[in-house]
Amino acid sequence: MYARSGLLSQRSCSSHGRECATPVLAAQRRNNSTATKIAVEFDQSTGVAVMRLQGPPVNSLSLDFLTELCINVEKLEMDKNCRGLILTSSQPKVFSAGLDIMEIYGKSPERCGEFWRAVQEMWLKLYGSSMVTIAAINGSSPAGGCLMSMTCDYRIMADNPRYSIGLNETQLGIVAPFW
Numbered sequence: 001m002y003a004r005s006g007l008l009s010q011r012s013c014s015s016h017g018r019e020c021a022t023p024v025l026a027a028q029r030r031n032n033s034t035a036t037k038i039a040v041e042f043d044q045s046t047g048v049a050v051m052r053l054q055g056p057p058v059n060s061l062s063l064d065f066l067t068e069l070c071i072n073v074e075k076l077e078m079d080k081n082c083r084g085l086i087l088t089s090s091q092p093k094v095f096s097a098g099l100d101i102m103e104i105y106g107k108s109p110e111r112c113g114e115f116w117r118a119v120q121e122m123w124l125k126l127y128g129s130s131m132v133t134i135a136a137i138n139g140s141s142p143a144g145g146c147l148m149s150m151t152c153d154y155r156i157m158a159d160n161p162r163y164s165i166g167l168n169e170t171q172l173g174i175v176a177p178f179w
């Protein structure tokens with residue numbers, strides 16, 4: 001979902017000194033899901049977009065989720081009026097549970113490869129963004145959730161002792177591939 005006045009076209013642009021994505025984007029080629037796991041509100045007057053993660057129950061990062069996230073970041077990146085992006089969660093108590101472990105468990109090497117490429121695309125898009133990016137961490141954010149927030153320029157976390165954040169994935173025997 002991309003809520004703003006005037007739909008973004010996928011134009012090439014060079015304003016703001018930004019390298020814009022090509023019209024046909026890797027993430028878009030992959031995206032064949034119609035469900036919306038990301039809601040974006042863009043405030044023209046401030047130039048700041050708020051991206052709400054709304055993948056119940058815990059915003060786990062599935063291939064569909066990552067694809068939708070990348071498409072939305074790309075769209076905002078192409079909008080020269082958008083200067084800032086706030087990433088937050090609509091789910092209670094959880095920012096993101098990290099990678100959707102069901103996407104890795106028992107899957108073929110090809111499928112795992114596709115999934116890890118999507119993970120890489122997500123953090124590269126956020127880390128390389130020319131927008132000012134802020135993770136408003138309003139819940140627990142283990143492993144891939146922590147990675148996602150680390151790729152933002154700033155992180156603010158809700159002060160609640162029940163919320164945890166960190167790179168705990170090795171406890172599951174998961175080692176991120178060499179990038």
Ligand SMILES: CCCCC/C=C\C/C=C\C/C=C/C(=O)SCCNC(=O)CCNC(=O)[C@H](O)C(C)(C)COP(=O)(O)OP(=O)(O)OC[C@H]1O[C@@H](n2cnc3c(N)ncnc32)[C@H](O)[C@@H]1OP(=O)(O)O
Nearest residue numbers: 057058060097098099100101102140142143144147169176
């Ligand atoms: C920049 C250079 C790169 C450097 C590399 C750096 C880092 C490495 C990068 C990536 C590696 C990342 C790996 C991962 O992310 S692996 C996943 C790790 N995540 C977890 O271990 C989270 C486990 N979950 C929890 O701790 C809790 O669920 C929670 C998030 C704290 C929420 O707790 P809550 O009590 O609110 O909910 P439930 O526990 O009852 O869960 C509800 C429901 O969701 C299912 N679920 C939870 N987490 C996941 C998940 N990660 N994937 C898929 N499903 C998940 C859970 O099973 C429940 O399902 P149910 O059907 O029982 O309702």
